[in-house]
Amino acid sequence: EAGVAQSPRYKIIEKRQSVAFWCNPISGHATLYWYQQILGQGPKLLIQFQNNGVVDDSQLPKDRFSAERLKGVDSTLKIQPAKLEDSAVYLCASSLSRSTGELFFGEGSRLTVL
Amino acid sequence: SQELEQSPQSLIVQEGKNLTINCTSSKTLYGLYWYKQKYGEGLIFLMMLQKGGEEKSHEKITAKLDEKKQQSSLHITASQPSHAGIYLCGADDSNYQLIWGAGTKLIIKP
Numbered sequence: 001e002a003g004v005a006q007s008p009r010y011k012i013i014e015k016r017q018s019v020a021f022w023c024n025p026i027s028g029h030a031t032l033y034w035y036q037q038i039l040g041q042g043p044k045l046l047i048q049f050q051n052n053g054v055v056d057d058s059q060l061p062k063d064r065f066s067a068e069r070l071k072g073v074d075s076t077l078k079i080q081p082a083k084l085e086d087s088a089v090y091l092c093a094s095s096l097s098r099s100t101g102e103l104f105f106g107e108g109s110r111l112t113v114l
Numbered sequence: 115s116q117e118l119e120q121s122p123q124s125l126i127v128q129e130g131k132n133l134t135i136n137c138t139s140s141k142t143l144y145g146l147y148w149y150k151q152k153y154g155e156g157l158i159f160l161m162m163l164q165k166g167g168e169e170k171s172h173e174k175i176t177a178k179l180d181e182k183k184q185q186s187s188l189h190i191t192a193s194q195p196s197h198a199g200i201y202l203c204g205a206d207d208s209n210y211q212l213i214w215g216a217g218t219k220l221i222i223k224p
Contacts, residue, residue, distance in 0.1 A: 042214030101145055105156030
C-alpha cells in the first residue's frame with residue numbers, strides 16, 4: 001500500500017515569495033490534514049478536510065495561507081506571501097475517518113524562508 | 115484549552131538501558147496516541163490508549179494510561195539505536211480534535 005506522498009521535500013524561498021505544497025493521501029482515506037511543525041514543537045493543525053469539505057481551519061492564517069482538496073483526493077497548501085516565521089516542516093496526514101485515531105503521515109515538506 | 119506536557123524534553127540513554135517518557139494532560143484524556151518521528155521524516159503511529167489503566171505493548175515499547183486518564187507513560191525496555199528519534203503524544207480534546215505535546219527527543223548512546 002502506497003503511503004502519503006508529499007512534494008517538494010525541501011523548499012527555500014525569500015520572504016514575500018509564494019510557495020505551494022502538494023499532498024496525495026492514501027487511497028480511500030477520507031480525512032486529510034495539513035500540519036505545521038516548527039523545530040522543537042509538536043505539530044499544529046492548519047486545516048482538516050473530510051473528503052473535499054473543510055472540517056477545521058481555525059488555526060489557518062487565512063490572510064496568507066490557503067488550501068484546497070477539490071476532488072476529495074489530493075490537496076495543495078499555498079503560502080503567499082511567505083514570512084520568516086513560516087519556516088517549518090509542513091506535514092500532510094490522512095486517515096480513513098477522523099474516528100480511527102491512527103493518522104498516516106507523509107515525510108513532510110521542509111520550508112526555509114530567508 | 116487543553117495542553118499536553120511531555121517530559122523529559124530530551125533524553126540520552128546508554129544502549130540496552132530502560133527509559134520512560136511521560137505525557138501529562140491539563141484535562142481528562144479521551145484518547146491518547148503515541149507517535150515516533152525520525153529527523154526529517156513524518157510521524158509513525160505507535161499506539162492508542164483510551165481506557166483508564168489500559169496498557170499496550172509493541173515489541174519493546176509499552177504505553178500506559180493512568181486510571182485518572184490525565185497521564186500516559188511510554189516505557190522502552192533494553193533500548194536499541196533504532197529507538198532513537200522524537201516521541202510525541204497526541205490526544206483528543208473535548209471537541210475530538212487532536213492536540214500534541216512538544217515531543218521528547220531520545221538519543222541512544224552505543
